[in-house]
Amino acid sequence: MKFFVLAEAFERIEKASARLDMTGFLSELFKKTPIEDIEPVVFLCQGQLAPSHKGLDIGMGEKFVEDAIAKVSGYSNREIEQLYKQKGDLGLVGEEFCGKKKQSALFSAELTVEKVFQNLLKIAKSEGAGSQDSKIRLLAELLNSAKPIEAKFIIRIPLGNLRLGIGDPTIMDAFAINLFDEAQKDKKLVEKIENCLKEKKPEKRKEEFERKLKMLMREKIEEKYNVHSDLGSIAKKLKRNGLKGLDEIEITIGVPIRPTLAERLPSAEEIIEKLGTCIVESKYDGFRLGIHKKGSEVTIFSRRSENMTNMFPEIVEAVKKQVKAKDAIFEGEALAVNEQTGEYLPFQVTIQRKRKYDIKEKAKEFPLKLFVFDVLFENGKNLMPLPLKERRKILEAMIKPGDTIELTKSIVTGSAKELEKFFNESVENGLEGIIAKDLNAKYIAGARKFAWIKLKRSYKGELSDAIDVVIIGFFKGKGMRTELGLGALLTAVYDGKKDVFRSIAKIGTGMSEEKIVELEKMLSKIKTKNKLARIDSELEADVWVEPKFVIEAVADEITKSPVHTAGKKELGDGLALRFPRMISIRTDKKPEEATTVMEIIKMFEQQKHVKIEGET
Numbered sequence: 042m043k044f045f046v047l048a049e050a051f052e053r054i055e056k057a058s059a060r061l062d063m064t065g066f067l068s069e070l071f072k073k074t075p076i077e078d079i080e081p082v083v084f085l086c087q088g089q090l091a092p093s094h095k096g097l098d099i100g101m102g103e104k105f106v107e108d109a110i111a112k113v114s115g116y117s118n119r120e121i122e123q124l125y126k127q128k129g130d131l132g133l134v135g136e137e138f139c140g141k142k143k144q145s146a147l148f149s150a151e152l153t154v155e156k157v158f159q160n161l162l163k164i165a166k167s168e169g170a171g172s173q174d175s176k177i178r179l180l181a182e183l184l185n186s187a188k189p190i191e192a193k194f195i196i197r198i199p200l201g202n203l204r205l206g207i208g209d210p211t212i213m214d215a216f217a218i219n220l221f222d223e224a225q226k227d228k229k230l231v232e233k234i235e236n237c238l239k240e241k242k243p244e245k246r247k248e249e250f251e252r253k254l255k256m257l258m259r260e261k262i263e264e265k266y267n268v269h270s271d272l273g274s275i276a277k278k279l280k281r282n283g284l285k286g287l288d289e290i291e292i293t294i295g296v297p298i299r300p301t302l303a304e305r306l307p308s309a310e311e312i313i314e315k316l317g318t319c320i321v322e323s324k325y326d327g328f329r330l331g332i333h334k335k336g337s338e339v340t341i342f343s344r345r346s347e348n349m350t351n352m353f354p355e356i357v358e359a360v361k362k363q364v365k366a367k368d369a370i371f372e373g374e375a376l377a378v379n380e381q382t383g384e385y386l387p388f389q390v391t392i393q394r395k396r397k398y399d400i401k402e403k404a405k406e407f408p409l410k411l412f413v414f415d416v417l418f419e420n421g422k423n424l425m426p427l428p429l430k431e432r433r434k435i436l437e438a439m440i441k442p443g444d445t446i447e448l449t450k451s452i453v454t455g456s457a458k459e460l461e462k463f464f465n466e467s468v469e470n471g472l473e474g475i476i477a478k479d480l481n482a483k484y485i486a487g488a489r490k491f492a493w494i495k496l497k498r499s500y501k502g503e504l505s506d507a508i509d510v511v512i513i514g515f516f517k518g519k520g521m522r523t524e525l526g527l528g529a530l531l532t533a534v535y536d537g538k539k540d541v542f543r544s545i546a547k548i549g550t551g552m553s554e555e556k557i558v559e560l561e562k563m564l565s566k567i568k569t570k571n572k573l574a575r576i577d578s579e580l581e582a583d584v585w586v587e588p589k590f591v592i593e594a595v596a597d598e599i600t601k602s603p604v605h606t607a608g609k610k611e612l613g614d615g616l617a618l619r620f621p622r623m624i625s626i627r628t629d630k631k632p633e634e635a636t637t638v639m640e641i642i643k644m645f646e647q648q649k650h651v652k653i654e655g656e657t
């Protein structure tokens with residue numbers, strides 16, 4: 042397929058103002074794409090060259106991209122830098138300069154998806170001496186043949202910022218649309234849906250039918266994506282065999298399974314009311330790791346499915362020594378522990394282990410312990426459908442005693458008092474709180490379904506829990522902050538049903554001057570010309586950005602708000618955070634893993650409840 046077809050689709054998506062249009066454009070694009078190009082096209086939509094777990098970093102420094110533009114266009118590096126300063130996006134610079142080259146191209150051929158993808162792959166894979174020159178040459182070769190809009194997107198990819206805000210759920214929605222015709226011919230499916238239609242009038246009934254059938258397709262795709270998070274390979278199977286292609290997808294050691302997420306409730310009583318007798322585990326504040334063992338080969342994934350194997354050599358070694366199973370997929374939380382005192386170290390210390398260099402030194406300075414809590418696969422058997430109580434037994438039997446890996450500390454109880462006591466002990470030991478888990482629940486990949494409920498230590502007098510919000514834009518600084526270029530962040534929570542980010546707070550406190558400078562730099566790299574289709578905000582930010590970064594924030598309370606859009610559809614009024622403060626940047630969370638609109642509504646209602654009780 043011509044690369045221009047993809048570039049045109051990207052251009053439409055960039056300009057789309059409604060999310061529905063965005064999925065429509067994606068679905069058209071996937072329909073047009075021939076099977077041999079579908080994997081590359083899906084990866085490029087994600088701004089990647091392979092699924093995240095392959096850890097293939099395209100990374101090219103800005104200076105080298107500038108060199109490639111200069112080489113092809115005939116403009117000097119100074120001219121390029123000047124325009125970059127003005128536009129804030131090298132993609133736009135490339136679009137402009139490649140459209141009015143000072144020199145004519147030596148050899149130019151129409152670009153195909155395959156050619157672009159192959160050159161980008163070569164860029165990603167070239168390392169060692171002379172690799173910078175060859176990267177520049179490979180990029181220049183593409184730019185030499187690129188039309189202006191092609192140049193814009195080709196440049197953005199190796200910089201790691203496509204600035205389109207296409208999320209995995211958006212891609213899955215587009216797949217679901219494309220399955221619709223086939224599903225409509227499946228008598229069994231049609232019957233199943235027709236049996237649960239509520240509308241009576243023919244037109245409304247037809248609409249309801251279409252909506253439900255699409256939803257069913259979407260659920261089927263997501264079910265597979267949750268145990269095999271590689272949208273490229275899913276797309277290929279769908280292209281080849283349609284709906285049946287989904288049956289071919291199964292758990293594979295080395296391909297991450299999406300983690301279960303925890304709901305929250307404000308008290309021990311409510312947790313016991315919801316779960317009855319449950320297992321209560323300490324909540325450790327570290328990295329959540331998905332560990333895959335195949336014989337002596339160990340792979341470690343973060344909760345965002347990044348490959349972190351090289352960062353934690355002591356865990357790799359411990360898995361080989363302490364895990365009895367030949368093949369297994371299991372989960373745990375790793376954190377730095379003071380070897381002398383056994384004291385748990387704070388997240389700020391553990392996070393230092395997330396690094397590419399000086400791994401051995403840091404491993405010596407801050408060795409990690411891994412507290413395991415679940416097992417999903419053992420010696421060829423999928424354990425996900427088993428109840429947690431059985432999985433936990435298998436996990437206990439699987440781990441040999443040793444220095445690095447142990448099971449999470451836990452109790453089984455049906456008493457709120459005991460739960461509270463265990464919670465207090467955990468907090469006294471420097472941990473975050475507890476997670477209570479339904480003993481009868483199967484492992485629910487990628488979702489919050491009250492199988493796990495967290496209770497965290499509270500920030501006194503404030504909202505009882507920090508929330509994770511996504512940065513969708515920022516306001517330029519005033520007064521003292523003018524020079525820093527950033528005064529406050531515009532943040533949002535995630536509406537998982539509609540796959541959009543709805544605004545909830547302007548955050549301007551909790552950041553040091555250095556943090557502001559860092560944020561400004563980080564955000565300028567993902568700024569967009571206009572508000573992207575997945576952002577819902579009535580406030581106009583000075584600068585819009587692609588929803589990419591999650592930050593942890595605390596606030597005094599949640600209040601109704603005429604200016605924010607979170608909860609507006611559900612409650613009539615929007616909700617906002619009162620006196621929000623930033624705590625940290627959560628690099629371990631994807632934007633789709635931020636706190637959701639529904640959670641905020643629940644927290645708002647719980648807070649009202651507590652207030653009223655307090656007043657009477």
Ligand code: AMP
Binds near residue numbers: 326328329495
């Ligand atoms: P949160 O990030 O606040 O939603 O809390 C859920 C996270 O707590 C999980 O994703 C894990 O990283 C972490 N965690 C810590 N201890 C446990 C545990 N015992 N069981 C499950 N998750 C845990």
